[in-house]
Amino acid sequence: MSTDLIEAVPVPIIIVNRERRIVSLNGFARSLYGADMAGRHYMTIIREPFCVQQIEAAVTGRQTHPAELRRRVDERERIFSLTAAPWSEGGAIVTLIDETEAHDAERMRSDFVANVSHELKTPLTALRGLIETLSGAAQNDAEARVRFLAMMAEETERMHRLVSDLLSLNRLEDADVVTRNDRIDLCEIIAAARQSLSDSAAARGISIVLEGCHEPVPLHGDSDQLRQVFNNLVENAIKYGEENGTVTIAVSHEKYDPLLRGPAIRAAVTDDGRGIGQEHLARLTERFYRVDRHRSRQIGGTGLGLAIVKHIVRRHRGWFRIASQVGKGSTFTVLLPAD
Ligand SMILES: Nc1ncnc2c1ncn2[C@@H]1O[C@H](COP(=O)(O)OP(=O)(O)OP(=O)(O)O)[C@@H](O)[C@H]1O
Ligand SMILES: [Mg+2]
Structure with a gap:
């Protein structure tokens, strides 16, 4: 030959x-x-x-x-x-x-199905137990009924969030779905995200400080998607940050950013929580990845928030970076091209 x-x-x-x-x-x-x-x-x-x-x-x-x-x-x-x-x-x-890539894709697919099933099964099992108790032993106990209904609402909410997050991820991965390219004010979006999370911040005694927003910070993008980015990041900072601590959202304009090779807007969400070990950083944006599965689940996390953030930032042709020091806190930086 x-x-x-x-x-x-x-x-x-x-x-x-x-x-x-x-x-x-x-x-x-x-x-x-x-x-x-x-x-x-x-x-x-x-x-x-x-x-x-x-x-x-x-x-x-x-x-x-x-x-x-x-x-x-x-x-x-x-x-x-x-x-x-x-x-x-x-x-x-x-x-x-x-054929390594094809095998990896197949493994990811089956891991994904296993994860989704598991995440849905946990609240379903809880609901089933509550329904059983309500229709049996607790049927005539008014006090138990109120308590159990509240628990059922919580479990239903968890399933609802999981399904909505999965649907958003699916839309973000679909190349045919267009991301809007409107002229928007990033500060307005961040302020709205902060406002919608003010109750959960207050519940943990956390104050949210917004820096660099004395005047509008205009850019082109999809306001719903970007709002979700800051919602997810600030929600994490509140959930995983230090009780009675501070979450800082710092917005700045860079004339030239070497990564984006042009003008950029940087928005960094910093908390003073327990931080994340270096070995986890690269994997945090994987779907369902959680540093401490048990703890995250207890506070109602499924590990989809950062995967959604990564996809949205990518759709805006930006960069997303995570820096953290164990015991000191973490900074999640979103870098978006400016006009
Ligand atoms: N600010 C933070 N400080 C410490 N750890 C964090 C922080 N943000 C995220 N993490 C870790 O990264 C993991 C993934 O975060 P992500 O937002 O994707 O999922 P989640 O918050 O657990 O669930 P979801 O956002 O889907 O409700 C979290 O489970 C947590 O372990
Ligand atoms: Mg989250």
């Missing part, structure tokens, strides 16, 4: 002769197994029984099937689909197609 041809194909190819020795490997296969494999028995590099079976079948002219092969590349296990085909000169041509 022409060397040019096998070098040109952008997947690892290994050619094995009738004696089971490696005749040649293309560049992709060499970077996977090393440059000095030619002449060796193929089993020095491929040992998985099902893969060996397929290569043997190809060499002996029997029917073959794709086989799964795993190999560590750059510190990470990658999954390949191995195909062995008979070589006209006697032997087999082995190709490896990298």
Whole structure:
């Protein structure tokens, strides 16, 4: 087979002769197994029984099937689909197609379904128990009825929030749904988010300070979506911030931001809470990721808020960054292109 041809194909190819020795490997296969494999028995590099079976079948002219092969590349296990085909000169041509991404996507999909089901099941189980008790033992107990109805309302609210958050995420991921590009005042949006959360802030004795909003800060964007961004960030700062502490929202205008390569508006939400360990920072915007699952769930969090923030900021062609120090607090910064 022409060397040019096998070098040109952008997947690892290994050619094995009738004696089971490696005749040649293309560049992709060499970077996977090393440059000095030619002449060796193929089993020095491929040992998985099902893969060996397929290569043997190809060499002996029997029917073959794709086989799964795993190999560590750059510190990470990658999954390949191995195909062995008979070589006209006697032997087999082995190709490896990298299917790691497809496997990851499938795993994410099934993790997602498991997470959603679990998050829905918890309030449903609680509701079921409450309904049972209300229709049985507590039927004629007026005091219990009031208490149980309040609990049922809370569980229903939790399910409602989960479903609305999932629907917003779905809309944000849908490329066909347009994000409005109206001329808006970011300070007005942030002030509205602060206003709508004033009761929950007061309940924890937290004061919310807004800086840099002496005059309107105009930009182009979708006011509903941006309001959700600040709603989610300020809500987190109140939930995870220090009791009787301060949440600061600082808005500033940058003439030139190197990340956005142009004028930018920066809005940073800072709390003085317990902070987040460095190891969690990169994963916080994943759907359902929570630092302390148990604690977040207790205070009514499902781990979708920051995933929504990330998507909205991305839709506005901006950047979202999280910085935190354990014991000191966290800062969530939204960077948006200015006009
Ligand atoms: N200001 C903060 N301080 C400390 N930890 C935070 C802060 N904001 C978020 N986190 C951590 O990040 C996790 C993910 O946040 P996110 O807003 O996505 O989810 P949530 O608040 O748990 O639930 P939801 O926002 O869906 O109601 C939280 O569970 C919490 O562990
Ligand atoms: Mg949240």
